[in-house]
Amino acid sequence: MQDILINWAPQETRVAVVENGAVQELHVERTLERGLVGNIYAGRVARVLPGMQSAFIDIGLERAAFLHVADVHTNGANGRDGTAPPTPIERLVFEGQTLTVQVIKDPIGTKGARLSTQISIAGRLLVFLPQDDHIGISQKIGSPELREQLRARMAVLVGKPEEGGGGGFILRTNAEEASDEELADDIAYLRKTWGAIRERSFKSPAGTLLHQDLSLTERVLRDLAHDDTQAIRIDSKMQYDALKAFGDLFTPTSVSKLEHYKGERPVFDLYNIDEEITRALARRVDLKSGGYLIIDQTEALTTVDVNTGGYVGARNFDDTIFKTNLEAAGAIARQLRLRNLGGIIIVDFIDMSRDDHQNSVLAEFRKQLSRDRTKITVSGFTQLGLVEMTRKRTRESLAHMLCEPCPTCEGKGQVKTPRSVCYDILREILREARQFNPKEFRIIAAPSVVEMLLDEESQHLAGLSDFIGKPISLQAEATGSPEAYDIVLM
Template sequence: MQDILINWAPQETRVAIVENGAVQELHVERALERGQVGNIYMGRVARVLPGMQSAFVDIGLERAAFLHVADVHVAGQPHAGSRGDAAQPTPIERLVFEGQTLVVQVIKDAIGTKGARLSTQISIAGRLLVFLPQDDHIGISQKIGSPELREQLRARMNRLAATADGSPTGGFILRTNAEDAGDDELADDIAYLRKTWAAVRERGFASPPGTLLYQDLSLVERVLRDLAHDATGAIRIDSRMQFDILKAFGDEYTPGSAAKLEHYKGERPIFDLFNIDAEIARALARRVDLKSGGYLIIDQTEALTTIDVNTGGFVGARNFDDTIFKTNLEAAQAIARQLRLRNLGGIIIIDFIDMGREEHQGAVLAELRKQLARDRTKVTVSGFTQLGLVEMTRKRTRESLAHLLCEPCPTCAGKGQVKTARSVCYDILREILREARQFNPREFRVIASAAVVEMLLDEESQHLAGLSEFIGKPISLAAEATMSPEQYDIVLL
C-alpha cells in the first residue's frame, strides 16, 4: 500500500510517494520552471540540417528546439510508438523546409545545454487513454493481462471509437489503468480527448509561431491521472484551496482517485510526517549508505550516470563471497529506488562488487530487474559486460532532482574539486615572473584568499622573497575574504 503526500505552495509543488514508511519517488514542479513535456506549440522551422537528419524549430522558448526525422509524422505511416524499426524514413529535407509552420509537441524537456526535443506526432493523454489524432489504430498497453484480454479490449475500443458518420476517428492507446474500465468511462475519455484536440486545432489556425496551443496538466492534477492507482491508500494535500480544485478535477476525470483525496490539517508540515526533507537532502548526496554497512557512490555527468557499489564495513557473512553477494543484492534494491527518487535517466553504468560465481551474478541481475519492474519509466537492462559492469538505460524526459534543485558550485565550477593553496601560490609566482618581463611597475600587489596569502607569508615566504629579489621589485600581499580558493589578482602599482 502506498500513500501520496502533496506539499503545495504558490511557488512550488512537491509530491512524495511513500511505501512502507520509505519514500519511493519525489516529484517537484516550480511555477516559474514548469516543464514543457506534453505541451503543444505552433512552431516555425528555423533551420534544416540534412547531415544530422534533423531541424531546429522556434517554439518561443529561450533555445530553439530539436526535431529529428524519426519524430516527423508522415501520412500513412503509423505512430512512432508502434512503428517497426525496418521502416526507412523519408529524408528530413523532403519533409520540412525553413520558414514552415508546424504543430509540434515537446517529448523531452531542455536539459543542460540541449534544447527541447519535439515531435510532429501528436499525442494527448487522458485518464484511461492516449489519443493519437493523426492515426487510426488501437494500441493496448503491454502491461495489460493476456493476449486474449488485449484483443477483447481492442474490439471494445473499435466499437466505442467509431463515429456515426464514418469521419476520421483518430487512434487510441489504452493505458494500464483502463484494464477494468467500463464502456461509459472509456466513452467519456474518448469524448474529452477529441474535444481537447478540436480546441487545439482551432487555436492553431489563428495563432502565430511560438504560441502555446495546449499545456499538459499541472503536477497536482497528474497525481490523480498518472501516479494514483489501486494500491494507493490515501492522497493527502496540505492546501485547502488546492484540495477543492483537485477534488472538482478528480470528480470529473478520475473519480476513483478523487475518492482517496484527503485535506491534511495537521500542525506539523506534511513532509515532516515521513521525514521527507531529510530524504531529499540524502537524494542529493553522492554517497548512499546501505543498512548492511556497504554504500553506493552515485556520480551524474552529462553523458551518463555511474553507480559504484562498495562493501564498506559489512563483514556479517561467514565468508567473503557471501559478504559480496549480500551487499550486491541489497545494492540492487537500493539502486532501483535511487533511480526513481533522483529521477536519473539516460545511460547508467553500475559497478557491482566483483562476484566469482555466475549464479551470484544471475541472482543479483534478477533482483535488479525485479526491483526495476516497479518503475513507471521505461527501463532497459543489458546485463553484465566483459568488464563486469551492468549497462542499463532509463528514459529521460525531465531534469533529474539534482539538476532541478541544484546548480554547479561557483567555486569549483562543477569540477567537484579545487586547487590546493600551494598550487595557487605557485600559479601566482609564475604570473608575477611573466608580468615582470613585460612591465616595469614600482610594486606588485597580490590579492588572494586568506589561505593563499597565509601560505605565501609562511611556508612559501622563502620562495616569495627569492622572486622579489630576482625581479628587483617589492611584492605585497592582501587577503580578500570574498575570493574563492582559486581566485587571485595581481595589481601593478
C-alpha cells in the first residue's frame, strides 16, 4: 500500500511517496525555481543552426532554449517513417519567426530548456494533442481487446473536425475504467484550455508564458495517486482546501483519500523523511545484508558500484555475491527514483561466474525498474560485466536541486594533503626568491600546514631558508580551504 505525504511551506513544497514504510520517491518544488516542463510559451527564433539541425528560441528565460528538428511539428511525418529524408530545419523555421512552443526538458546544468512545437496538454485521464488527429492508448493498458474498445469509444466522443471535434488524444493508464461521461468531461476541459492558450498566443509578444503546468501538489492528485494509494496527507489547511477544490473538479477518485494532517510533529517525521533525504544525498548506501552501494553522479553519466562489504552470510562465496547482487538490484532501482537520476547509468554488479546467477540478477533488476513511471531502457551484461541503462531525464536530480559544489574542493571531492601544500609553498618561495629581495618571507597558511612545516617538514624549511639566505616565518590562519596559502614579502 502507498501513502503520499505533502509538506507545504510558502517557499517550498516537498512530497514523499511511501510504500510499505519505505520512501520510494521524493519530489521538491521551490516557488522561485519551479520546473518548466509542460509550460507553453510564445517564442521567437533567435538563431537557426543548419549544421546542428536545431534552433535557439527566446522564450524570456535567462538562457535561450533549444529546438531540434525532430521536435518540430509538421503536417507530414518529417521523414520519421524512414520513407523520405527529414525536412531541414532551415526550411521549417526562420530567424525572427514567432512560434508556440512547449518545454519538454528543464534547463539542466549549463544547457537551456529543450522545446517542442508539438503541443500536448495533460488532463486527468487524457493527454490532448491539438495538432494531431490520432488516438493513442497507454502501453500499460495491456489487453488488445480493451485497447480496441477504448479506441472505438474515444472515436465517438472526440467527434469529427467539421462538427467542432477533432484533435488527437492519448488515454492515460488511469482511463482504463473511466466512464464515457468522465472521458467527455476531460475532452471538454482540455479543448477549453487549448482554446484559451491559442487566444493568448495571438495577442502576446514573444517570451510570454501562455500556459503553466500544474503545481506539484496538484500533480500529486493527477499523476501520483492511484488505486493502491491509501492516504494523501497534507500539513497545510489552506493548501488542503485548495487541493480539495481542485480534486473535486478534476480528480474525484483521488480527493476522497486527501487528509489534512493536524499532528504536533511535522508530517515528514512520521516516516523519518528528512533522514531519508540526507541519506539520498550521500555517496554510500548501506544494504541490510552488510553490503553497500557507491553512487557517483557526473556530468556525463552516473555510476553505481556494488560491494559485498561485511556480508558473509551465504554458504559459499558465489552465493554471497549472488545474494548481495539480488538485494542491490532492488536498492538501485529505489535509489534511481529517490534521487531522480537520469541519463546514462552504469551499474557494476559484483562479478558472477555463473550465467544463471547473472540472468536472475538482471531479471530481478528489470522487475524492480518496471515500477518506475519514467521511461527506462536496460541492456544486458557487457563483456566487462557492467549493466548499461538509460533513464529519461526531464528535470534536475535531487542532489543538483538541493546541493552545490563544495567551495573548498570546487566539486573535485578531494583536497590536497597538508604535505602537498607544504611542497607547493616551498616551490613558490624558491620561485619568488629569484625575482624579489625582501628582508623576510612570511607564510600564512592553514593550521595543519603550518604544523607540518614546524614538525615533519622543518628540516626542508630550514634548508630552503639557508639556501635563499632569508628568514622564513610562519603564521597559522583558519582559511576557507586547507589548500589556500599566502606568501607575504616583508
